[in-house]
Amino acid sequence: MPMKETSAFHSHQATIKLLQSIKILSKLSPKDLQNLYSHMNEETFLEGQPLFNEGDKGEVMYIVLAGSVSILVNTPSGDPIEIAEIKEGNFLGEMSIFDSSERSATCTPKSDTRVLSLKSTDFYDFIKTNPKAGISIMHRMLHTVTLRLKHTGAFISDMVTWGEQARVRAITDDFTGLYNRRFLDEAIEERLNEAGASGQPLCLVMIDLDHFGTLNNLYGQETGDEVLLEVITIFRKLFRKEDILSRYGGDEFTFLLPGTKGEEALKICKALNEELRTIETLREKEGNLKTVTASIGIACYPDHGQNAEDLKEHADKALYRAKEAGRDTVRLWNDKERKVLAKTKITRIKERNQIVNNILDAIVQRDSFLIMGHQTPDEDCISSMIAMGLLINKFAKPVYLLIPGKINENFQYLLNICRYNAIQILPNTEALKVNVSTVILMDTPKPDMRELFPGMEELYSDTNILKIEIDHHLEADSAYSGDKGYCFVDEASSASELVGMIAFKLSNREDIFNDFNIQELFSRNFVLAVLTGIIGDSKMGKYLKTRREKWFYKLFSTMFSEILGSITHKNSSNFSSMDEVFNGLQQLSKQEDECFNLMMKQKVEISPKIGSVIITEDAIKKMRDKYDHETIVTVARYTADSLAETSRLLSLVVYYDDKKDSDLIQFRIRRSKSYKDLDLRKILEEKEIKNGGGHPGAIGFRFPASEVSDLTQYVKSLITLIEELMENAAP
Structure with missing residues (x-):
């Protein structure tokens, strides 16, 4: 190390060692001390x-490293008088840390003096990131000043007042007065x-005010601030002085309750x-939000965690x-109650109507709305997304569709509908560059099947963004993704059918029609999108089972045929018959034909009885060398x-996933249009399969x-079971 650098290094080390010996800094960790030193400047003043x-x-403020400083005040006669001498290892000018008030004395070196200077702005930068260290410094500073100036009562009083204010500013939220x-x-x-x-015991409580973002949007920030202050008043009323109440974010609060059990x-x-x-x-305000409520999660030491990370994680999950x-x-955290709720059909008409009305409201x-579906979307997923986008488009509000970069060419005519209806297509390859207030998830059985995109976790975890879910996958390996009261998950031929049902409910809401001047609800494009989804999942209506599903299919088929007869010509770029729509969805590209x-x-x-394909590891490897994942899934x-x-x-197709993606073997079982005796979900029940799902005519696991260990042998035993179930199901 060069001599100059060596000298500078030793000088730095000596300064740090000296700082460690100063009483007001003696309790700081080496890391905090080094951090504080980085905010200081070293200066020399002549006698x-x-x-x-x-x-x-x-x-x-200054800390004396070498030399001494005289503190002088003027007497009534104008003559200066020394009231204190500040020697090496002590500080002066400390009032500037608490407030930029005028100096109450003159400070002059009694000999050449070397000091460290610290600006008030730099000190506050330090305590913002190191509040505990900052408070420690100020407490010791106040104690030292009290001893130093015990004969100057008024000055001590001012010092204590300003010191307390500075301490409070360092650890509290400016607006609410709660800890930060x-x-x-x-x-x-x-x-x-x-x-x-x-x-x-020690309890950690996490609190989120419900729909606070909506409150601000409806009534303005001034009302939001007014509500926030009323909430804080209630906090202070119900909790004890020893409880630590902190504002963790805009409408998020975290409390510590020492000596308090979970119950x-x-x-x-x-x-x-x-x-x-x-x-x-909010009672007299013009808006639908009238009541202030909160969602609260609780986790307690030692029952729910031994450290801060575990308590935070479990309180957040309880929230x-x-x-x-x-x-x-x-909700109080309890590991034993952690369950995934499988989707079930809506059994009460009142509940179904309430959910649909919630969505319309x-x-x-x-x-603004972001509509998305599942990974590797099929006909119904794409069609239902577009149908929902067209429905929202009637309200003249921004609508965005999250679409994979590569989709089947046969879906392009649907995406062209978006282009001409002011619905923007967003790729899933980059983070969202638009702000949305609502996410609508279509045709997605469970959360881990949602379309992937950068920033997805932040979007899903943002409680100010409403999550609406529309889906027809029930039971088995399904789970809800939407917010309570906004999950239109029901038995249907397709998600597109459910969008059609929402449209019919909307047609009876005259209040909405008048407010938004909606002219043509069942437009050609909307009917085409809904019908495409229905026939894509039901194969031209051949797999429809309930009266309602058949009614919706017949209704939209009739509407589409009437529209085609009046406005669509055979030579247009649109499909001009039901057969063409169906055939267009089923067409495979040349590459898909080969696959x-x-x-x-x-x-x-x-x-x-069961047409079967078993694609071996070697065979699937050759296919993956030529075709992408989406092509293989589509062709399977x-x-x-x-x-x-x-x-x-029946049919059974078995193939290996790409080992780069997973180490799974995929099974697909499908029922022909003429065979309806066996509900294929019975296979999942008999085999106690958890990682799978589907509907009566098709399952996957x-x-x-x-x-x-032996795939062929496993398939043979599976087929034996299926044949037994078929025999038992025979009329």
């Missing part, structure tokens, strides 16, 4: 050269240590929600469960359809390849 004069504006996030993050560690030492915290938080509902501010339960409620009240032929070469003769679906019709009973 008699004032650091500052009485009456100057205070902006800097940084202080909470440090306090939780201290309180956990205390709880561990004393054997006392006690639950009781307090339930009382809190009762109090919040009494707030009158999410409170939201899932419909908001305005409290959301379209009316909210301002299909390869799959059919893997056909095995195991049962005359088509192969299952073809085999089922050929056998006139998967296993880790490591669990199937």
Whole structure:
């Protein structure tokens, strides 16, 4: 190391060592001390050269490294008098840290003096990121000043006042007066240590005000601020002085309740929600949001976690469960209650109508919408997304569709509809560059099948964004993704059928029609999109089972035929007959034809009742060298359809996933249009398969390849079971 650099290094180390010996800094960790030092400047003042004069504006405090400084005040006669001497290792000018008031004295070196200077702005930058260290410095500073100036009572009083104000500013939220996030993050560690030492419980409470973003949008920020202050008043009323109440974000709060058990915290938080509902501010406002409520999650030491991370994670999960339960409620974390709720059909007409009306009201009240579906979307997924986009488009509101970069060419004519209806297509390859208030998830069985895109987790976790779900996949391996009261998940031929049902409910809402001047609800493009989804999942109506499904299919088929007869010509770029629509959806590209032929070469003769294809690892590897994942999935679906019709009973297609994606073996079973005796979901029940799902006419499931030592033998045993079920189901 060069001599100059060596000298500078030793000088730096000596300064740090000196700082460690200063009483007001002695409790700082080496890391905090180094951080503080990085905010300081080293200066040298000659004997008699004032650091500052009485009456100057205070902006800097000093720590004496070498030498000494005389503190002088003027007497009534104008003569200066020394009231204190500041020696090495002590500080002066400390009032500038608390307030930029005028200097109350003159400070002049008694000899050449070296100091560290610290601007008030730099000190506050330090305590914003190190509140605990900052408070420690100020407490010790106040103590030292009190001793130093014990004979100057008025000055001490001012010092204590300003010091307390500075301490409060460092650890509290300016608007609410509650502790801030940084202080909470440090306090939780201290309180956990205390709880561990004393054997006392400690509860962590997370609170989110329900629909607070909507409140601000409806009534303005001024009303939002008014409500927030009323909420804080209730907080202070219900919680104890020893409880640590912090504002963690805009409408998010986190509290620490020392010495409090989980059931006690639950009781307090339930009382809190009762109090919040009494707030009158929104009662007379012109808007649908009239009541202030909160979703609350609780986790407790030691039952739910031994450290801060575990407590935060479990309180957050409990909070999410409170939201899932419909908001305005409290949940105490319990590992034993952690369950995934499978989707079930809506059994009550009143509930179905309420959900549909909730969705329509959301379209009316909210301002921008992102519509998305599942990975590798099929006919119904794409069609239902576009149908929903066209429906919202009637309200002249921004609508965005999240579409994979590569989709089947046969869907392009549907996407052209978007181009001419002001519906913007967004790729899934980049983060969203638009702000949305609502996400609508279409035709997606469970959360982990949602379309992927950068920033998806932030979007899903944003509680200010409403999540609406429309889907027809029930039971088995399904799970809800939407917000409580906004999941239109019901038995239907397709998600597109459910969009059609929403449109019919809308047609009876004269209030909405008049407010938004909706002219033509069942336009050609809307009917085409809905019908495409229905026939895509039901194969021209051949797999429809309930009276309602058949009614919707007949209705939209008739509407489409009438529209075609009046406005569509045979030579136009649109499809001009039902057969053309169906055939267009089923067409395979040249590449898909090749892939299909390869799959059919893997056909095995195991049962005359079940047309079967087993694609070996070697065969699937060759296919993956030539075709992408989407092509293989699409062709496997088509192969299952073809085999089922050929056998006139059932089909089974088995293939390996790409090992780069997963180590799973995929199974697809399809029922022919003429065979309806066996509900294929019975296979899932008999085999107790959890990782799978579907509907009576088609199911899919998967296993880790490591669990199937002999694939052919496993398929034979599976087919034997299916044949037994078919025999038992025979009329």
